[in-house]
Amino acid sequence: MFALAPLLAFLLLGEAPSSEASSVEVWAGHQILHGKRHVPLHGDVPIETQNFLLAKVQRKGSHIELRQHFCRVEPQPVKNVVVALSPAGVAHMPAATVVIDVADDGAAKIAPWDVAWTSEDLDGDGKPGATFTVSGTFCSGDLYVASQSHYSVERAQLDEHGLSGELKVAQKQQILGASGLCLRAMAGDSTESQNGTFAYRPVPASTTCQSLAGKPWPVKAQRKAAAPAPGNKGQ
Numbered sequence: 001m002f003a004l005a006p007l008l009a010f011l012l013l014g015e016a017p018s019s020e021a022s023s024v025e026v027w028a029g030h031q032i033l034h035g036k037r038h039v040p041l042h043g044d045v046p047i048e049t050q051n052f053l054l055a056k057v058q059r060k061g062s063h064i065e066l067r068q069h070f071c072r073v074e075p076q077p078v079k080n081v082v083v084a085l086s087p088a089g090v091a092h093m094p095a096a097t098v099v100i101d102v103a104d105d106g107a108a109k110i111a112p113w114d115v116a117w118t119s120e121d122l123d124g125d126g127k128p129g130a131t132f133t134v135s136g137t138f139c140s141g142d143l144y145v146a147s148q149s150h151y152s153v154e155r156a157q158l159d160e161h162g163l164s165g166e167l168k169v170a171q172k173q174q175i176l177g178a179s180g181l182c183l184r185a186m187a188g189d190s191t192e193s194q195n196g197t198f199a200y201r202p203v204p205a206s207t208t209c210q211s212l213a214g215k216p217w218p219v220k221a222q223r224k225a226a227a228p229a230p231g232n233k234g235q
Helices: 005-012 087-091 181-186
Strands: 025-039 043-060 063-075 082-085 096-102 108-110 113-117 130-135 141-159 162-178 190-203
Touching: 025 063, 025 162, 043 190, 063 082, 063 087, 087 130, 096 113, 096 141, 108 141, 108 162, 141 181, 162 181
Parallel strands: none
Antiparallel strands: 025 043, 025 190, 043 063, 063 096, 082 130, 096 108, 113 141, 130 141, 141 162, 162 190
16 A cells, blocks of 8 residues: 555545645556547557556645656557557657546546647657557558647546546547558548546656556556447346
8 A cells, every 4th residue: 555545535535734735746547548540451440549657746635736748658459450659759748737626525527638749750760740650561661640639537536546537538640751652642640539447546756657667557447348239238
């Protein structure tokens, strides 16, 4: 049990000792997102992406601010095709500030936030935007992408374990260029909608993305239950 857990309990009970801003904490976050993506030669296919984050957290009474950045982004293969952002790209993704207000019962109201970049060389590889590598298909290569993601939280709860809930992501991607004739011909701009779950837990203040590399992530979001099949009334 982390030593920060009692502070969460104080917050829920409305017993914060002072209105002064608390010292900065560190939380680990995990997101599981599902949606559909148009893949050249395969059409619209279901996708899953897991995001792993660290956040510096500061609280003032029932008000919490997270300044978070990505440590890892792990897309699952789609029909054996993988579209992956380079580690350098993940490391340079813009940080985002997430603003949270917590009610007496622990219900958390979280303001929407954005993560975006345009044509600047995000990962320092001399190409515009961020470089995504497409593999597992004859139409493999690199895509140079500008992206805008809008996150909105549908439900969130703070308890003695941490913060968890459900969210939606609306994402727009602009293709700035591609390597190889196949990708240049097949790839195009896209708009996607994803939904899923998230969870945050306090971790030691010395925790970094590097210190967690190769280790189990300290928090896991709960997967949403699958929707019943047509005609299945849960019996």
